[in-house]
Amino acid sequence: MTQNPKQASAAVAPAHDGRNRFATLAFERDVAAPASVLWQAWTAPAARAVWAAPTPSVTVEFLEADTRVGGREISLCKVEGQPDIRCECGWLELQPAERSVNYEVISSEGTTQSAALVTADFVDLGEKSRLAVTVQLSSLAEDMEGGYREGFGAGLDNLASAAGRTxxxxxxxxxxxxxxxxxxxxxxxxxxxxxxxxxxxxxxxxxxxxxxxxxxxxxxxxxxxxxxxxxxxxxxxxxxxxxxxxxxxxxxxxxxxxxxxxxxxxxxxxxxxxxxxxxxxxxxxxxxxxxxxxxxxxxxxxxxxxxx
CATH class of the missing domain: 3.30.530.20 (START domain)
Incomplete structure (x- = not known):
């Protein structure tokens, strides 16, 4: 999931000290769909393409998508007049309707800006479900935590909406x-x-x-x-x-x-x-x-x- 591209494109200077370089971010969403449906919306490339862009001004182009353990997903996050943001996601664990774990590396113009470990837990509530996402973030540029909070928050809002109509x-x-x-x-x-x-x-x-x-x-x-x-x-x-x-x-x-x-x-x-x-x-x-x-x-x- 790509962070906010406006903040990402501005964050190209290396973080010279340890302040705010590491962060653990937690997100939770209640979704009007069973966990089995939410899982498909979270993992299926066609569904991810629907909700991946955090805002309407952002275009996400998928270059590669292989949702299986050992597979990876590569996408470009594009905003007019700004450098493209490249997101590489690698799937480390996939337990259908229960848990997924992936790494995510964000870069722009050849500079790696961040690396993160993303864990998503799914709770089945019958006709509804709950998604809890934990992001263990290592910032390699300034202000990455704010961009991640905004980008993940908007993306998960989009996901909850998409899953509810899946x-x-x-x-x-x-x-x-x-x-x-x-x-x-x-x-x-x-x-x-x-x-x-x-x-x-x-x-x-x-x-x-x-x-x-x-x-x-x-x-x-x-x-x-x-x-x-x-x-x-x-x-x-x-x-x-x-x-x-x-x-x-x-x-x-x-x-x-x-x-x-x-x-x-x-x-x-x-x-x-x-x-x-x-x-x-x-x-x-x-x-x-x-x-x-x-x-x-x-x-x-x-x-x-x-x-x-």
């Missing part, structure tokens, strides 16, 4: 990961199973590569047409894909979505996540049965791959 669907599919991935990423087979029971797809354009798109209509059992447009921002073979969901071709975005694929003893655990653009859209989706309909879609995927 929908997570999971299914263990009785097929190897390579088979499931192929059925999802083949332009001929994806339209054959995509959508809830009784729905069909009518494709206009489909290119499932990174930077590609899928423009299609979902057709309901009663003939109602629902125009859709998916824009693919990330594709990591047999691991995950990230995409934006638009209402109709080039219409407004209603969610940032991702799908991840994990091997489990020859079966495949598929996680389909969506961070809706607004809380109202999230509630509307829940109201019309998006969870049940999404699970039907994953059920059709399983029936498709096991029938081949």
């Amino acid at each position: 929908m997570i669907l999971q299914k263990l599919i009785r097929a190897p990961r390579a088979v499931v991935w192929k059925a999802w990423m083949n332009p001929k087979t994806l339209p054959q199973w995509w959508g809830p029971d009784g729905f069909s797809c009518r494709t206009k354009r489909i290119d499932l590569r990174q930077g590609g798109e899928w423009v299609f209509d979902m057709i309901g059992p009663d003939g109602t047409v629902f125009p859709n447009h998916h824009l693919y921002g990330e594709v990591r073979t047999e691991e995950r894909l990230g995409y934006a969901l638009l209402w109709r071709e080039n219409g407004p975005k209603h969610a940032d979505a991702w799908a991840s694929f994990e091997d489990q003893d020859g079966f495949t655990k598929v996680t389909l996540g969506m961070v809706f653009s607004t809380a109202a859209e999230f509630q509307e989706a829940k109201g019309f049965g998006a969870v049940e309909l999404g699970l039907q879609t994953l059920g059709k995927l399983e029936r498709f791959v096991t029938s081949q």
Whole structure:
């Protein structure tokens, strides 16, 4: 998580004495989502991209994202007219819905400004959860503690908001990961199973590569047409894909979505996540049965791959 870039870019002089060089910062947020959902919002790269920027004036560009023990995430925090802030995050421990530990190194213009150890603890409160984050900070430039307090505070506020409008669907599919991935990423087979029971797809354009798109209509059992447009921002073979969901071709975005694929003893655990653009859209989706309909879609995927 990047600190406040305005303070970071100003803090390039080395700290010549021990005053305020080391600090332990504590943050806590109550979140209107179960711990399992909060965990996905905290760790999934597509979700992190939604809430990472501390303020609207900041743009965060992800150069690398590998959320597993030993993996790292590299991002650039950009503010117009100021040097880019580079953040490197390395994952040291990941206990799903319980705890994560990562290191974080902040630099700008080739100068390392800080290093930190970040521990996040998740407490399940049923339909709600609590996140407690401890940052053990070593400042290598002046005024880093203030920047961290501001940047982490704003980022966690964003995270709590995003988690509250995040929908997570999971299914263990009785097929190897390579088979499931192929059925999802083949332009001929994806339209054959995509959508809830009784729905069909009518494709206009489909290119499932990174930077590609899928423009299609979902057709309901009663003939109602629902125009859709998916824009693919990330594709990591047999691991995950990230995409934006638009209402109709080039219409407004209603969610940032991702799908991840994990091997489990020859079966495949598929996680389909969506961070809706607004809380109202999230509630509307829940109201019309998006969870049940999404699970039907994953059920059709399983029936498709096991029938081949």
